[in-house]
Amino acid sequence: MVTRVMDAPGEQPLPSEDYLAENGLYCGDARALLTRVRPNSVSVSIWSPPYFVGKSYEKDLSFDDWQKLLETVIALHFPVIKPGGFLVINIADILAFPDPTMPRVQADNVSTKKCPISRGQVLAAKNEHPDLNRYQLAKLLGCSEQTVQRRMEHNNVRGGKYATQTRVKLVGGLIEAWTIAAGFYPYDRRAWVKDPCWENSQWHSLSYRSVDEFEYIYVFWKPGITCVDRSRLTQQEWSEWGSRGVWYFPSVRSHAVHEAEFPVELPKRVIRLLSAPNDLILDCFVGIGTTAVAAIKEGRRYMGFDLTPEYIAEARRRCFKVQLGLLDDARP
Numbered sequence: 001m002v003t004r005v006m007d008a009p010g011e012q013p014l015p016s017e018d019y020l021a022e023n024g025l026y027c028g029d030a031r032a033l034l035t036r037v038r039p040n041s042v043s044v045s046i047w048s049p050p051y052f053v054g055k056s057y058e059k060d061l062s063f064d065d066w067q068k069l070l071e072t073v074i075a076l077h078f079p080v081i082k083p084g085g086f087l088v089i090n091i092a093d094i095l096a097f098p099d100p101t102m103p104r105v106q107a108d109n110v111s112t113k114k115c116p117i118s119r120g121q122v123l124a125a126k127n128e129h130p131d132l133n134r135y136q137l138a139k140l141l142g143c144s145e146q147t148v149q150r151r152m153e154h155n156n157v158r159g160g161k162y163a164t165q166t167r168v169k170l171v172g173g174l175i176e177a178w179t180i181a182a183g184f185y186p187y188d189r190r191a192w193v194k195d196p197c198w199e200n201s202q203w204h205s206l207s208y209r210s211v212d213e214f215e216y217i218y219v220f221w222k223p224g225i226t227c228v229d230r231s232r233l234t235q236q237e238w239s240e241w242g243s244r245g246v247w248y249f250p251s252v253r254s255h256a257v258h259e260a261e262f263p264v265e266l267p268k269r270v271i272r273l274l275s276a277p278n279d280l281i282l283d284c285f286v287g288i289g290t291t292a293v294a295a296i297k298e299g300r301r302y303m304g305f306d307l308t309p310e311y312i313a314e315a316r317r318r319c320f321k322v323q324l325g326l327l328d329d330a331r332p
């Protein structure tokens, strides 16, 4: 017999056996699976989405697709989060976003130029002395003949100045707009200081921009009664991180199985701060199961989704090992 569950007024309820079972990791699109989470059941949903930085699992997304994905996922969270519960999003601003429509304004990088003679100077000298050959122009300018040739033929350009420009996209405003439209209220935000990411060193050395070394943790609240229990953390934990706006812990440096997993410490802190034992914790971009591992270790129920079958397989393996107490966080 099909039991009907009436949890969300005005919404067509699913037969109860169609809701996903708790303590499960599911392979599929978050947008489809979120419609199968029992309404008002999740205390904290914590996730880190694709960042639109060219990882393999997001390579087919346009910027519009990416925005639509996040906007839809956020809207689908509102019915499933408990009144008084939280949606927590870990994300960084998008720094590496090639945008061909941007003006190509980047300056010459004078510190990497071997010879300070510019193309403009060579052309001016050639204009003034049209009869001089390259060797004579070089003598006049006090540089090598090779420099004269390179400047005249444009083959010494080192990328930056003429390459497609990189757009900086501040994502906080987008996330705020989408969460408010869904019915949530901004509640808190923290900065997670990880370690400098030198991978984008060209970005760093061809401009005055900083190296990327922190991300945000945005917290949104669904209106309702929120239990504030100061005994969830020790006095030391409150003063070291519970009440602090900036969190310091390293990111995961080896990406043997996943390109962009976060460390267990991140969901662990969020779970300890914002949920009680046995609460249900959701991660709809669960990757290799880091949030589920943290939930198990903190005595919470969990549910996780990911589009990539290999990640879900690894997530299940990790959770199994942690449940058996075989490994601390069961990283490969």
Ligand SMILES: C[S@@+](CC[C@H](N)C(=O)[O-])C[C@H]1O[C@@H](n2cnc3c(N)ncnc32)[C@H](O)[C@@H]1O
Binding pocket: 028, 029, 030, 031, 047, 048, 049, 050, 051, 057, 069, 258, 260, 261, 262, 263, 284, 285, 286, 287, 288, 289, 290, 291, 305, 306, 307, 308, 311
């Ligand atoms: C930043 S990673 C999350 C990593 C995870 N926090 C961990 O520690 O393993 C984003 C994940 O979203 C998944 N993903 C991308 N699009 C998705 C979608 N539409 N539905 C579900 N998962 C998706 C990717 O496969 C990837 O594992």
